[in-house]
Amino acid sequence: MNEEQKRTDINTLGEFGLIKQLIAPFTIKNASTVVGNGDDGAVIYSRDKQFVVSTDLLIEGIHFDLMYVPLRHLGYKAVIVNLSDIYAMNARPTQITVSIALSNRFSLEALEELYAGIRLASEKYEVDLIGGDTTSSQKGLVISVTAIGEVSPEKYVLRSTAREGDLLCVSGDLGAAYLGLQFLEREKKIFMENPNIKPDLENQAYLVGRQLKPEARRDIITYFEKNEIIPTSMIDISDGLSSEILHLCDQSGLGCNLYEEKIPISEEVRTAAYTFNLDPTMCALSGGEDYELLFTIPQEDYEKVKDDINITVIGYMTALHEPAVIITKGGNVHELIAQGWNAFRKP
Amino acid sequence: MNEEQKRTDINTLGEFGLIKQLIAPFTIKNASTVVGNGDDGAVIYSRDKQFVVSTDLLIEGIHFDLMYVPLRHLGYKAVIVNLSDIYAMNARPTQITVSIALSNRFSLEALEELYAGIRLASEKYEVDLIGGDTTSSQKGLVISVTAIGEVSPEKYVLRSTAREGDLLCVSGDLGAAYLGLQFLEREKKIFMENPNIKPDLENQAYLVGRQLKPEARRDIITYFEKNEIIPTSMIDISDGLSSEILHLCDQSGLGCNLYEEKIPISEEVRTAAYTFNLDPTMCALSGGEDYELLFTIPQEDYEKVKDDINITVIGYMTALHEPAVIITKGGNVHELIAQGWNAFRKP
Numbered sequence: 278m279n280e281e282q283k284r285t286d287i288n289t290l291g292e293f294g295l296i297k298q299l300i301a302p303f304t305i306k307n308a309s310t311v312v313g314n315g316d317d318g319a320v321i322y323s324r325d326k327q328f329v330v331s332t333d334l335l336i337e338g339i340h341f342d343l344m345y346v347p348l349r350h351l352g353y354k355a356v357i358v359n360l361s362d363i364y365a366m367n368a369r370p371t372q373i374t375v376s377i378a379l380s381n382r383f384s385l386e387a388l389e390e391l392y393a394g395i396r397l398a399s400e401k402y403e404v405d406l407i408g409g410d411t412t413s414s415q416k417g418l419v420i421s422v423t424a425i426g427e428v429s430p431e432k433y434v435l436r437s438t439a440r441e442g443d444l445l446c447v448s449g450d451l452g453a454a455y456l457g458l459q460f461l462e463r464e465k466k467i468f469m470e471n472p473n474i475k476p477d478l479e480n481q482a483y484l485v486g487r488q489l490k491p492e493a494r495r496d497i498i499t500y501f502e503k504n505e506i507i508p509t510s511m512i513d514i515s516d517g518l519s520s521e522i523l524h525l526c527d528q529s530g531l532g533c534n535l536y537e538e539k540i541p542i543s544e545e546v547r548t549a550a551y552t553f554n555l556d557p558t559m560c561a562l563s564g565g566e567d568y569e570l571l572f573t574i575p576q577e578d579y580e581k582v583k584d585d586i587n588i589t590v591i592g593y594m595t596a597l598h599e600p601a602v603i604i605t606k607g608g609n610v611h612e613l614i615a616q617g618w619n620a621f622r623k624p
Numbered sequence: 625m626n627e628e629q630k631r632t633d634i635n636t637l638g639e640f641g642l643i644k645q646l647i648a649p650f651t652i653k654n655a656s657t658v659v660g661n662g663d664d665g666a667v668i669y670s671r672d673k674q675f676v677v678s679t680d681l682l683i684e685g686i687h688f689d690l691m692y693v694p695l696r697h698l699g700y701k702a703v704i705v706n707l708s709d710i711y712a713m714n715a716r717p718t719q720i721t722v723s724i725a726l727s728n729r730f731s732l733e734a735l736e737e738l739y740a741g742i743r744l745a746s747e748k749y750e751v752d753l754i755g756g757d758t759t760s761s762q763k764g765l766v767i768s769v770t771a772i773g774e775v776s777p778e779k780y781v782l783r784s785t786a787r788e789g790d791l792l793c794v795s796g797d798l799g800a801a802y803l804g805l806q807f808l809e810r811e812k813k814i815f816m817e818n819p820n821i822k823p824d825l826e827n828q829a830y831l832v833g834r835q836l837k838p839e840a841r842r843d844i845i846t847y848f849e850k851n852e853i854i855p856t857s858m859i860d861i862s863d864g865l866s867s868e869i870l871h872l873c874d875q876s877g878l879g880c881n882l883y884e885e886k887i888p889i890s891e892e893v894r895t896a897a898y899t900f901n902l903d904p905t906m907c908a909l910s911g912g913e914d915y916e917l918l919f920t921i922p923q924e925d926y927e928k929v930k931d932d933i934n935i936t937v938i939g940y941m942t943a944l945h946e947p948a949v950i951i952t953k954g955g956n957v958h959e960l961i962a963q964g965w966n967a968f969r970k971p
Binding site: 311312315316317318319320321322324327328329330331332333334336337338339340362363365366368372374376377378407408409410412413414415416417419421423424425426428430433435436437511512513528 | 658659662663664665666667668669671674675676677678679680681683684685686687709710712713715719721723724725754755756757759760761762763764766768770771772773775777780782783784858859860875
């Protein structure tokens with residue numbers, strides 16, 4: 278890295294100057310954004326839509342490690358994880374607010390990198406930055422994003438409305454983000470021990486990309502709309518498949534049968550899992566951060582999804598008070614347990 | 625303080641158990657809250673209203689000091705400062721999301737105190753808690769609140785729409801929260817030097833109360849509605865009168881004449897200012913955290929506000945490119961400068 282880069286002390290700008298400079302390049306894209314940034318609040322309005330609201334807090338040292346997460350990617354990901362929640366309600370994200378707290382070890386140029394990533398995501402997903410707060414912290418970087426989306430009235434999809442017999446489906450493939458993280462952690466450890474060794478991540482572009490620059494599944498929501506599918510329940514996969522299936526089961530009051538052989542796992546994940554002596558299925562079940570969509574559809578909609586390469590049927594919902602189980606490739610039946618990422622888990 | 629209080633380690637609950645327990649006592653009060661907590665997002669809808677969105681980030685050691693801020697008050701204030709922004713748009717707050725990051729030095733009981741304050745504010749101001757995030761931090765407490773409000777279409781009030789000749793008005797009185805803070809800081813210093821000396825704040829209930837438990841001016845918005853007043857511009861006073869007047873002037877492209885003798889300052893503020901060898905007017909101009917409303921009205925609305933004890937006319941807006949000035953009691957004219965609280969100001 279070029280250490281001769283320009284470094285502007287953020288203290289020289291003041292809070293208002295800083296916000297103005299960071300927000301200047303953003304444009305408004307949605308008709309529902311009546312008033313954007315620059316006042317006590319933003320104004321949003323849509324006569325024909327309902328709004329969906331979701332929020333996430335990202336803390337340095339807990340949710341991200343700036344040793345290997347570039348600020349531009351971090352800004353991008355901070356937006357994506359919130360958009361993913363909006364899609365998981367079957368809605369389209371339209372606005373975001375972004376609040377940042379940072380210590381004065383960050384320069385204006387570093388902040389601009391972070392906002393470049395935020396802008397990239399907001400342009401790609403066509404959401405408007407309508408507000409936020411920028412302040413200092415005693416230690417570390419804090420990012421708080423609130424996302425707002427629009428959905429046609431009564432078209433939103435909850436976690437609690439799956440029905441017995443519904444097919445359990447997932448988008449994309451699972452476990453990649455978790456294995457990407459394992460490579461990043463390994464290279465960090467090597468680098469800490471010997472800073473002269475260059476990180477070797479070239480062959481892991483897919484896995485590392487899934488960790489550092491995830492995407493939200495807008496395409497799946499579009500597919501639903503085109504094919505007149507309204508899932509009976511939906512959730513996004515941030516904490517691992519197990520944990521999210523258990524949320525759907527708990528909140529819908531149902532059990533489920535999950536088939537191990539059906540879980541979509543890429544070749545890259547299988548290869549990498551063996552490198553780390555991990556079970557690929559466990560990576561999918563407990564890895565997290567895939568930001569895929571997990572949803573249920575009525576059996577009569579099977580024809581509508583069976584040929585789509587982005588959607589895999591992995592099981593079905595069973596009766597009230599049945600357990601949530603995984604049927605292994607060997608035919609064994611195990612109860613699903615949530616070993617997903619827990620922010621309060623002791624190290 | 626009773627050190628024998630129950631202390632439940634938050635690690636024993638896990639993220640989901642923790643959120644459930646904290647959120648259980650909250651009830652839904654607004655028709656526009658279609659879906660509240662417990663899913664990927666909340667759903668809000670109002671056919672006849674526009675929504676206003678505002679967000680604030682509060683960081684321990686920057687925005688609050690737990691040495692003298694009780695957690696219940698902190699929770700209350702974190703909500704109030706956001707509601708104040710919604711009122712400053714001439715809207716009525718209806719929903720909030722609250723995200724918390726905290727280190728494991730906090731017990732469940734401490735968090736419950738914080739949420740008791742959040743609940744108190746949300747009940748008093750009739751807003752629904754519709755979402756949030758609870759996670760750990762490496763150090764200190766972080767609170768991120770997003771507030772949503774409703775306003776009849778086109779009734780929202782911006783900072784940028786004041787007109788020449790409009791009367792500049794302020795609600796309540798100014799400078800009290802700043803002087804309350806001075807007392808708290810003084811008692812903290814005394815306590816640090818000698819922990820056996822009891823804090824002496826009994827006679828400063830008004831000032832300390834304004835600092836620790838501020839209110840948002842819902843009554844003023846109600847008064848506007850009853851008296852058919854729509855301010856031409858409005859902002860809430862979080863950073864001190866000077867700073868906020870300059871925002872209105874800058875964003876409206878106007879100047880203003882502010883009369884020192886008109887600035888509403890309570891007897892408690894005058895007395896306390898002299899105790900600290902401060903100028904009461906400076907406390908009002910630069911103190912901040914009063915959460916009063918600063919607004920402009922057309923001259924023809926003067927009759928509607930002149931007899932209201934909660935509203936004071938303190939000056940008027942002057943022509944484009946005129947400066948923003950204060951006319952002192954002695955008849956001198958000084959340009960207003962913003963010395964308000966700046967999160968990035970060096971100590």
